[in-house]
Amino acid sequence: MSRRTLAGGLAIAAALTLTTLPAAAEQASVRFPSAKFPLGSRPVPTKTMTAVAQGIDLYDVKAGSATDGYTVTVLMPSGRDYGMQTTAEAKAAEVEAAGETPSVQKVVRPSVADAPSQTVYMVRVGLWSLDDKKKAEETAKKLKEAGLKVKVDYLGDDGLKTTGPWDVKVVMIDAGAFGGSFASSLGTSVAKRETVSSMVKAQNALLGVNGGFFNIHTDKALRGEPVGASVVRGKLLSEAVPGRSAVVLKGRTAKITELKTTVIATSQDGEKAEVNGVNRAVTTDELVLYTEEWGAKTPTGGTDAVLDANGKVVGVRESGAAVAAGTRVLHGNGQAADWLNEHAFQDWTVKVDTKVVDLRTGKALALTPDLNVIAGSVGLVRNGRVKITAKQDGHDSVNMILRRHPRTLLGTTRNGSLIIATIDGRNPGVTVGANFQEAAQFMRWLGATQAINLDGGGSTAMVVGNKLINRPSDGVERGVGDALLVLPK
Structure with missing residues (x-):
């Protein structure tokens, strides 16, 4: 099998094209950084700047060079391209039985603010340059014929070390x-x-x-x-x-920032109900508000209370119709439909607080x-x-x-x-x-x-x-x- 070590990349020279800016923009309080590009080996980027309008600058930025190539990744029984070590080793044995040489790659997904790191394992076969994708595809075809599920992967997509671009x-x-x-x-x-x-x-x-x-x-x-x-x-x-x-x-x-929304429907008899969603598909026992911007019919299999701009119930109907301009529709099924049938009578008022x-x-x-x-x-x-x-x-x-x-x-x-x-x-x-x-x-x-x-x-x-x-x-x-x-x- 052909194996190649992927070569290093070329340096990119810095270039800067400027357009004439209005006087106010010359004192900009937001500026493109002069420091090296922050990714990969921190190459010097090329950038071209265009003034779109007063106070708006557009930068076209390019950095790095292509040194990554291709490999063949073996899928695990779960369908994912990674798994636990024992699962990966078992798959590697199947690759060997098919006449190819596998490698088991340990991959650490880094920790983030609200989740710890995770260690997983991948089974890879071969390494080919950017120009040799067809050779990777030939190996993938051979492994598929042996009953393995595989895919051809570009190593630049992995998220590990790269030079870009x-x-x-x-x-x-x-x-x-x-x-x-x-x-x-x-x-x-x-x-x-x-x-x-x-x-x-x-x-x-x-x-x-x-x-x-x-x-x-x-x-x-x-x-x-x-x-x-x-x-x-x-x-x-x-x-x-x-x-x-x-x-x-x-x-x-x-x-x-981070947001929370609440929508409450209050009938004129004082009864309240939480509106579970706005302009989306409905699930069992949900009350959903549809506005004229929805652009589709309400779901079938429930009850619609049609409200005018002031919250007056101008119609109670079987669901599955469009939302007319100037109206809103409270749709319910199951228990939510029961609430509408008991508290959203014709000509009553149902106030919707958002x-x-x-x-x-x-x-x-x-x-x-x-x-x-x-x-x-x-x-x-x-x-x-x-x-x-x-x-x-x-x-x-x-x-x-x-x-x-x-x-x-x-x-x-x-x-x-x-x-x-x-x-x-x-x-x-x-x-x-x-x-x-x-x-x-x-x-x-x-x-x-x-x-x-x-x-x-x-x-x-x-x-x-x-x-x-x-x-x-x-x-x-x-x-x-x-x-x-x-x-x-």
Whole structure:
């Protein structure tokens, strides 16, 4: 079998292209760092800067070189590419029986703020250079014919030592010079997925990036639904996952925090019921609020109480119909349907109280038209220090913490300036992406004192001036649940 040692990379010379900036921007309180790139062997990056608008600078950054190659990874009985040592050794014996030479690799997933480290083992076969992927595929085919489940892996995706390369886009929005505002958008409806490009165009935004995670585990027609808090122009359109990181946008300010939402329905007879969700699929015995932004029919198999803008019940119906403009629908099934049938009679009033609480301050947010909220996926930096809250945010796996993926990152500086970055990945030899530790280090390097990871992978997209400027790993721009938009004055 052919085995190759992967060679070292080439140094990259520094280059800087500047555009003429307005006088106010020359005193920027957020600046691109002069220190070496923080990832890999800390190479000197090349960067090209463009002034997008007053107070908004865009940097196209490239760093590192390609020295990683390919291997074949053997899958464990669980279907994962890692397992316990005894399981890995048993798989290695199967590889030997198939006539190949395996290696059992010990991998330590690093600890994060809310989860300890984890040691796992992988079974790998062979090592080939970047140009020899076909040889890795031939070995994979032989092992599959022997009854083993395997995959060809690019080693740059592992999350272990690498020289890169990295292809990054960074937007720095100076709090003192920027005169526009920030907003969130769910596109034409909550249920539907749309591209960042379409949302930027519809709002005439200066730029936009993809927002938080959306629900890929629901009905295909409903997969635009955000997983976590969404507020658009002061209106709660998706409930929070309690404690999950989020960015609160108010006018031209941005704050990273954790949120909790509560929605209570109170009938005119004084009876109260907790509303379990907003604009999402329903489960047994749940009461869910649907707004006109939902963009789909209510679920079948329950009861709908249709409310006008003042909370008056203008109709009680079997569920499974659209939400008309100017109305909201309280939908219930099981015990929740019973509550509606007993406390939401025609022409009665059912008051729906919505509260969004900042868990860092304990105070409720004022749901005014200039308030927007986008749910993050993982907290990365808090008060200037790396603090990765992967478990709290539901992403404490080896794949999410250690492996490299495309990333969309958002941070705020000490003076309230905003930093948005995309790191492209899954493109062997061109860009490797980042893991959570690297993403946190990168945002600190850029000057963020608070930072979160938004959705990433194939969802990562940055649109500036109606042009997609990064290269999504799917090959085309993916429809997403929501977007963060930067609007002009």
